Amino acid sequence: MSNPPGATLPRAGRGLPCLVLTCALLAASCAAPSGQGEYDPWQPLNRKVFWFNMQMDEYVLEPTARGWDAITSEGVRTAFGNFFSNLRFPVHLVNNLLQAKFGGAVEETGRFVVNTTIGLLGFFDPATDAGLEAHPEDFGQTLGVWGLGSGPYVMLPFLGPSSVRGTVGVVGDYLVPPDWTNDWRLVVPGVVNDRAVNLELIANAQEASLDFYAFVRNAYLQRRRALVADEQGADRSLYATEEGEAGDDALYDDPYEDDLYADPFSEDGYDDADGSEEGEDED
Amino acid sequence: MLRNIRLTCLAPLLGVAALGLLAAPAHAAEENLERNARGVVEYAATTVSETLTGERSLTEKRTQVDQVVREVLDEPVLSRLVLARNYRKLDEGQREAFARAFQEHLVNTYWRNASAGELVRIEILEDREERSGDWTVKTRVVAVSDDDIKVDYRLRRERNPETGENDGPWLVIDIIIESVSMVSNFRSQFQEIVGNDGVDGLLSKLQEKNAGARAEREQQIAEEEA
Numbered sequence: 001m002s003n004p005p006g007a008t009l010p011r012a013g014r015g016l017p018c019l020v021l022t023c024a025l026l027a028a029s030c031a032a033p034s035g036q037g038e039y040d041p042w043q044p045l046n047r048k049v050f051w052f053n054m055q056m057d058e059y060v061l062e063p064t065a066r067g068w069d070a071i072t073s074e075g076v077r078t079a080f081g082n083f084f085s086n087l088r089f090p091v092h093l094v095n096n097l098l099q100a101k102f103g104g105a106v107e108e109t110g111r112f113v114v115n116t117t118i119g120l121l122g123f124f125d126p127a128t129d130a131g132l133e134a135h136p137e138d139f140g141q142t143l144g145v146w147g148l149g150s151g152p153y154v155m156l157p158f159l160g161p162s163s164v165r166g167t168v169g170v171v172g173d174y175l176v177p178p179d180w181t182n183d184w185r186l187v188v189p190g191v192v193n194d195r196a197v198n199l200e201l202i203a204n205a206q207e208a209s210l211d212f213y214a215f216v217r218n219a220y221l222q223r224r225r226a227l228v229a230d231e232q233g234a235d236r237s238l239y240a241t242e243e244g245e246a247g248d249d250a251l252y253d254d255p256y257e258d259d260l261y262a263d264p265f266s267e268d269g270y271d272d273a274d275g276s277e278e279g280e281d282e283d
Numbered sequence: 284m285l286r287n288i289r290l291t292c293l294a295p296l297l298g299v300a301a302l303g304l305l306a307a308p309a310h311a312a313e314e315n316l317e318r319n320a321r322g323v324v325e326y327a328a329t330t331v332s333e334t335l336t337g338e339r340s341l342t343e344k345r346t347q348v349d350q351v352v353r354e355v356l357d358e359p360v361l362s363r364l365v366l367a368r369n370y371r372k373l374d375e376g377q378r379e380a381f382a383r384a385f386q387e388h389l390v391n392t393y394w395r396n397a398s399a400g401e402l403v404r405i406e407i408l409e410d411r412e413e414r415s416g417d418w419t420v421k422t423r424v425v426a427v428s429d430d431d432i433k434v435d436y437r438l439r440r441e442r443n444p445e446t447g448e449n450d451g452p453w454l455v456i457d458i459i460i461e462s463v464s465m466v467s468n469f470r471s472q473f474q475e476i477v478g479n480d481g482v483d484g485l486l487s488k489l490q491e492k493n494a495g496a497r498a499e500r501e502q503q504i505a506e507e508e509a
Contacts, residue, residue, distance in 0.1 A: 038471060200399055207496075208392040210488050211472040218471035219463050226462030 038221055039152050046155035050213050053160060057195075065195035077197050079123040084190035086115050086122030088136065090181050091173045095137035099145045104135035140169025144228035153217055161220035320418035320438040320453045321410040327355055328405035328422065335402055342504050348397060349390050357441060357454035358386050364456065365469040369477045377482055384489040391496040401427035405434075413437070418453065435459040 040046065069077070089112040096105035111127040111134060118126050128134070143165050144150065151164030159170065174182055195202075209215035318326065334347045362382045363370050373381060403425040410420040417439045424432040436458055441451030457466040476485045 204392075204395055204399060207395060207492075208388075209472060210485075210492065211475045214472040214475045215468060218468045222463045222467060223461065 038217060039150075040217060041152050042154065046153065046217075047213055049155040049157050050216070052157060053155070054212075056158070061192065061195050062199075064192050065199060068192055069196040069199060072196070077193055080189070080193045081197055082115070082119070082125045083122045084186070084193060085134075085136075086112065086119070087181060087186060087190075090178065091138060091176045092134075092136050094176050095139055095142045095173075096135055098139075098142045099137060101135065101137070104137065107132050108135050138169055139172030140166040140224070141228055142172075143169060144224070150221075150224065153221065155217075161216050163221075163224070166224070318453065320436075321407065321420050323355065323438060323453045323455075324410075324420040324422065324436050325407050327351070328407065331397065332402055332405060335397060341398070341507055345394055345398070345500075348394055352390050352393050353386065355455050356386070356389065357439065357456050358382055360439065360442075360454070360456050361385070361389075361466070364466045365473055366477075367470050367474070369473065369482070372477065372482050377486065380486055381489070384486065384493055387493045388489055388496075391493065391500075395496075403427055416440075416449070417456070419459075433461055 072080075089108060092108045093105055093112075096102070096108055111132045114127040114130065114132065115122045115125055118124075140163075148165055150166070154162045154164060154167055156162050156167065156170070162170065180186060205215065206212055330351055331348060334344055334351075337344065339347075359382065362378070362385060365385070366373070366381070370378070406423045406425065408421040408423055410418060412418055417437055420436045420438065422434050422436070424434055426432070436455050438453045439456045440449040441454050442449050443451055457464055459465070473485055476488060480488070
């Protein structure tokens with residue numbers, strides 16, 4: 001589910017085109033406003049892809065996950081979840097190193113060794129019990145730590161919410177050897193298992209949202225922003241923006257002067273920031 | 284990739300489940316006045332976990348939890364925060380209708396999630412003042428068989444309508460679950476909906492959701508009585 005199975009260029013041959021693509025995308029990403037509000041200039045296309053993903057979910061993924069859910073116990077699903085996470089070790093290791101997070105790299109390596117052996121190929125997670133924390137870095141985060149803005153929001157077919165930076169990150173992570181990190185025979189069951197673990201959660205989220213597309217986009221962007229900020233060791237504010245400005249405090253300011261969410265691509269901007277007194281003292 | 288999908292997509296959704304575990308004081312107003320923000324969350328957490336793990340019928344539990352949520356959320360402030368600049372597009376009647384419908388939606392969402400997971404306990408980790416004078420209380424929700432969920436509450440003192448001062452009891456104005464702010468999330472959704480379907484579209488969507496939830500609830504009660 002993660003990558004087209006046909007994309008099997010020899011390893012050395014993959015580098016160059018990807019590098020070119022990366023540069024192009026990064027240029028786009030740097031030019032874009034970031035950190036403020038939600039930059040989604042490709043929304044019409046993104047919504048179509050989202051619709052497609054939701055159809056796939058409704059008719060393929062969710063029914064499959066329900067089937068898996070019906071024939072397995074919770075313990076089994078957790079064990080498979082552990083197993084599939086453990087397979088991501090090479091990607092986590094590389095990105096910890098790229099972010100100069102050597103402590104994280106050591107811990108990830110320790111986790112992999114312990115869980116693969118004592119944890120019986122990763123089905124169990126004795127490493128966590130032993131106090132070895134996971135540091136699941138990916139290349140999108142690495143780029144963020146390197147200071148790249150996330151660029152426009154992108155809804156990827158099958159893969160879900162991302163950004164230009166995240167998309168480059170997907171490509172970068174794909175290049176990490178060995179091949180089993182990208183083997184669809186392992187990736188697809190992992191996705192199904194994950195979906196099964198989260199059946200109720202996702203149903204509740206859909207129930208709670210009025211525009212599920214916007215729900216997912218906003219949650220994704222907030223979450224990624226926080227992850228990148230965390231990786232920079234920042235606890236400046238609970239509401240730190242990507243740039244580390246006081247941006248999110250503005251979330252709670254008087255909404256009449258709310259610039260933070262004045263999305264640049266919206267037609268119906270608000271005409272005046274403080275002209276209207278009306279309702280100012282409502283509550 | 285798998286991990287990627289997990290973290291970026293599922294973590295926020297996980298957070299939604301924790302919405303259900305927001306808590307509230309049982310006998311609200313007076314006692315809140317005496318409490319600082321942390322105290323409100325602390326007391327709230329205790330009350331909801333006791334209600335949920337208690338020996339009462341589901342209907343009774345729900346009534347209790349709903350009441351507590353209504354008491355602890357600052358609905359007028361929440362309405363303004365989630366509508367942001369769209370707030371001024373609403374006339375008096377629409378504002379009231381929105382506040383009522385949105386509160387009902389939050390209460391329903393809360394309950395759906397609260398009754399879903401098996402709560403073990405809620406730990407209060409730390410609290411701090413924000414620049415604006417709001418207060419943030421960080422908590423961790425521990426549930427059976429799930430990863431812990433970080434839930435932060437943002438509180439603000441209720442505004443006194445007569446003086447215009449924020450000197451009332453501390454009330455919750457946002458819930459931040461695994462770094463995802465509920466206010467920001469709803470604001471983004473409502474911005475889209477108002478942009479596409481107008482204020483009336485938003486109101487009718489909310490009311491539609493609520494009607495569905497009401498039907499669900501009645502069915503639940505009927506099942507329990509049967």
